[in-house]
Amino acid sequence: MPELPEVETVRLQLLDKVVGKTISGVEVFHDKSVDYEEAVEDRLLTKTIEHIDRVGKLMIFSFVGEQDLYVLAHLKMTGQFFFVGGDEVVGGGHSMTVTDMELPGRHTRLAWYFTDSSTLYFNDMRLFGYVKLADAAAVAAARAKFGPEPIAADFDVKAFSVALRKKKALVKAVLLDQSFIAGLGNIYVDEALWRAKVRPTRRASTLTRAQAAAIAAASGDVMRESITVGGTTFRHFKDTGGQNGNFTDYLKVFGKQGIKCPRCGEIIVKIKTAGRGTHYCPGCQK
DNA sequence: AATTATGTTGCGGT
DNA sequence: AACCGCAACATAAT
Numbered sequence A: 001m002p003e004l005p006e007v008e009t010v011r012l013q014l015l016d017k018v019v020g021k022t023i024s025g026v027e028v029f030h031d032k033s034v035d036y037e038e039a040v041e042d043r044l045l046t047k048t049i050e051h052i053d054r055v056g057k058l059m060i061f062s063f064v065g066e067q068d069l070y071v072l073a074h075l076k077m078t079g080q081f082f083f084v085g086g087d088e089v090v091g092g093g094h095s096m097t098v099t100d101m102e103l104p105g106r107h108t109r110l111a112w113y114f115t116d117s118s119t120l121y122f123n124d125m126r127l128f129g130y131v132k133l134a135d136a137a138a139v140a141a142a143r144a145k146f147g148p149e150p151i152a153a154d155f156d157v158k159a160f161s162v163a164l165r166k167k168k169a170l171v172k173a174v175l176l177d178q179s180f181i182a183g184l185g186n187i188y189v190d191e192a193l194w195r196a197k198v199r200p201t202r203r204a205s206t207l208t209r210a211q212a213a214a215i216a217a218a219s220g221d222v223m224r225e226s227i228t229v230g231g232t233t234f235r236h237f238k239d240t241g242g243q244n245g246n247f248t249d250y251l252k253v254f255g256k257q258g259i260k261c262p263r264c265g266e267i268i269v270k271i272k273t274a275g276r277g278t279h280y281c282p283g284c285q286k
Numbered sequence B: 001a002a003t004t005a006t007g008t009t010g011c012g013g014t
Numbered sequence C: 001a002a003c004c005g006c007a008a009c010a011t012a013a014t
Helices: A004-018 A136-144 A155-167 A171-176 A187-194 A209-228
Strands: A023-028 A049-055 A058-063 A070-074 A079-084 A106-116 A119-124 A131-134 A267-272 A276-280
Touching: A004 A049, A004 A058, A004 A079, A004 A119, A004 A209, A058 A136, A058 A276, A070 A079, A070 A136, A119 A131, A131 A136, A155 A209, A155 A276, A171 A276, A187 A276
Parallel strands: none
Antiparallel strands: A023 A106, A049 A058, A058 A070, A070 A131, A079 A119, A106 A119, A267 A276
């Protein structure tokens, strides 16, 4: 699932659902997903979730009274968190029922059971994602790898513009580089470049200052807008209640190859750039 | 039925 | 160092 808006959607839901809850049991269904060593799950027993932070597409769980114990969670391609509330009551107002899903199911890799009988499941079909323990040093090291986020209020457009000019790679590849700018993935890069009217195949170093500024603004805009409607479900993304994101309805180029550009009417094409499927309008993206 | 693509990213090679 | 291609893995689509 995984770009910033989808991760943020999950994070916001989990803040509401699991912060303050105490872990009473941990069940590991697949070792690769958790990187847990023997009996390591014991370290989480009786711990209470204090907060969930996010850097780029990485979620960081902290625990009450623990200064050196964290959990890093990355969804990568197909990771999903599902919350099933023990106190969930039919007609309870804002039920978060996970529908049409067997939990734990074939792709469930981990479960955290809470003292109130609710459960947080981690599903991940392709096993690229993880929910692993980390100490404070590991968290700091992980944080240090991320560049600035375009949704941040203090995002430095000037610095971004200057840095872009030093990049020889294609702008598509540069925007996918999490250490350069954090949060964009394959969908939002294509959408942001469409909004900014810039071709993904342009070398970053050839972009004008105005184009760089447009890309920065579009990147922030598209991700902020997506967060407000629960992210994009193109294939695998589900929120913690098993629901799809609604930004799919607002995509302009991603997956739209062969149909007309809503801005200029040219036919949108799909090519391969930076090893990724890339969609753009040859009519209005320069 | 084999090949191809998939919303990520870390690695190894140039 | 910067950049590029591919592998990690499971599944659906062609």
